[in-house]
Amino acid sequence: MSWLFGGKTEQPKKEESLQQTLGFDPAQVSDVSSILSAPGVLDSARLHPLAGLDKGIEYLDLEEEQLNNVEGAQGLIPSRSWTDDLCYGTGAVYLLGLGIGGAYGFQEGVKNLPKNAPPRLQLNTILNHITKRGPYLGNSAGVLALTYNLIDSSLDGFRGKHDDINSVAAGALAGAIFRSSAGLRPMGYSTVLMAGAAGAWCGLKRLLA
Amino acid sequence: MSADHTRDPCPIVILNDFGGAFSMGVIGGCVWHGIKGFRNSPYGERGYGAISAIKARAPVVGGNFGVWGGLFSTFDCSVKAVRKREDAWNAVIAGFFTGGALAIRGGWRHTRNSAITCACLLGVFEGVGMMMQRFMAQPTMAPQYPDQPLTA
Numbered sequence: 001m002s003w004l005f006g007g008k009t010e011q012p013k014k015e016e017s018l019q020q021t022l023g024f025d026p027a028q029v030s031d032v033s034s035i036l037s038a039p040g041v042l043d044s045a046r047l048h049p050l051a052g053l054d055k056g057i058e059y060l061d062l063e064e065e066q067l068n069n070v071e072g073a074q075g076l077i078p079s080r081s082w083t084d085d086l087c088y089g090t091g092a093v094y095l096l097g098l099g100i101g102g103a104y105g106f107q108e109g110v111k112n113l114p115k116n117a118p119p120r121l122q123l124n125t126i127l128n129h130i131t132k133r134g135p136y137l138g139n140s141a142g143v144l145a146l147t148y149n150l151i152d153s154s155l156d157g158f159r160g161k162h163d164d165i166n167s168v169a170a171g172a173l174a175g176a177i178f179r180s181s182a183g184l185r186p187m188g189y190s191t192v193l194m195a196g197a198a199g200a201w202c203g204l205k206r207l208l209a
Numbered sequence: 210m211s212a213d214h215t216r217d218p219c220p221i222v223i224l225n226d227f228g229g230a231f232s233m234g235v236i237g238g239c240v241w242h243g244i245k246g247f248r249n250s251p252y253g254e255r256g257y258g259a260i261s262a263i264k265a266r267a268p269v270v271g272g273n274f275g276v277w278g279g280l281f282s283t284f285d286c287s288v289k290a291v292r293k294r295e296d297a298w299n300a301v302i303a304g305f306f307t308g309g310a311l312a313i314r315g316g317w318r319h320t321r322n323s324a325i326t327c328a329c330l331l332g333v334f335e336g337v338g339m340m341m342q343r344f345m346a347q348p349t350m351a352p353q354y355p356d357q358p359l360t361a
Contacts, residue, residue: 084225091228094275127314135276139268142231142275181260 082153089149094142101137105130144194147174164202171198219286223279230278231271238270239263281307297335304331 109129113122152170156162175194179186216222246262247255284303289295308327312320 083229086232087225087228089228090232091224091226091275091279094231094272095224095227095279135269135272138275139272142271143235143268146232146235146271181264 082149082156085153086146086149090142090145093145094138097141098134098138102130102134104137105133108133144174144178147177148194148198164199167198167202168195171195219289223282223286226282227275227279231275233271233278234274235267235271237274238267241270242266277307277311280310284310297332297339300335301328301332304328 106126106129109126112129113125117125148170151173152162152166155166155170159166172191172195175190175192176187178194179190217225242262242265243259246266247259249262250258281303284306285299288299288302288306292299305324305328309320309324312323315323
């Protein structure tokens with residue numbers, strides 16, 4: 001019968017080897033809750049030391065191969081590719097323009113309040129001024145930032161690296177394109193202005209990083 | 210590690226959505242108003258008409274898209290923070306608030322109608338998205354194995 005149930009001498013040896021591979025004695029375990037309630041079983045460092053479970057949830061922790069690997073392109077926030085740069089840059093500048101324009105419109109509206117008007121009319125005046133100034137400045141700034149980011153990323157792609165020269169050149173080109181239909185003199189002004197803004201942004205980025 | 214690495218975590222993704230929607234609107238507006246300006250101009254001035262239509266209209270389209278996308282993303286994040294779960298209803302509720310907020314100067318009736326319309330639209334989007342996801346996921350559920358075992 002030993003060929004069917006196994007020899008008596010072999011039994012303890014098998015259990016010992018099982019205990020070594022499983023980490024607990026299968027004969028002593030009665031149900032799942034006794035495994036789970038054993039101290040140290042759910043310790044995240046012991047469960048899988050390489051998975052980094054003890055670090056908790058990591059935000060903005062992008063996987064390495066997805067990151068932008070153009071030389072010098074590591075900016076203030078981690079970015080995956082040029083689309084991330086484009087979206088964040090355009091969004092930030094657009095919101096900034098919207099906010100500044102809205103604030104300017106607000107003070108203009110407060111200054112131009114009609115005398116002895118009901119409060120509803122006064123509110124309407126202020127809102128009209130905000131919505132007149134805010135979107136105009138925001139749209140213009142957003143289009144400039146969009147052009148700048150597109151040109152900047154294209155230059156990065158062409159040259160294979162990202163540096164301040166790219167940035168200033170992209171700013172100058174974006175400024176030139178933005179006012180290209182207004183004549184040579186406004187085009188020159190906006191080119192110089194945008195190149196200066198791009199240079200200032202590079203300096204600010206270096207200061208913050 | 211969070212599971213979804215294609216989108217950033219909540220407060221900062223609003224900026225991304227603002228920029229993405231604005232860019233989409235500007236580029237789409239360039240195409241749309243370029244063609245429209247070209248077709249609506251007299252012969253000989255068609256290029257000029259296209260350029261001036263793009264200059265006048267594309268940033269406005271971009272701004273409308275951007276404000277919509279940014280507001281939607283803001284409301285989406287707020288709804289997520291309040292409900293503490295992620296499902297299709299988030300988008301519907303956020304769409305409701307977005308539609309209402311954008312129409313709030315048009316009066317109570319306009320606000321209500323716009324909010325309901327926007328919520329329905331987002332509901333349809335989510336439904337179609339789910340159906341597409343299910344449709345696309347079907348073939349990978351049951352992979353086809355060849356009858357003959359592979360020769361080594």
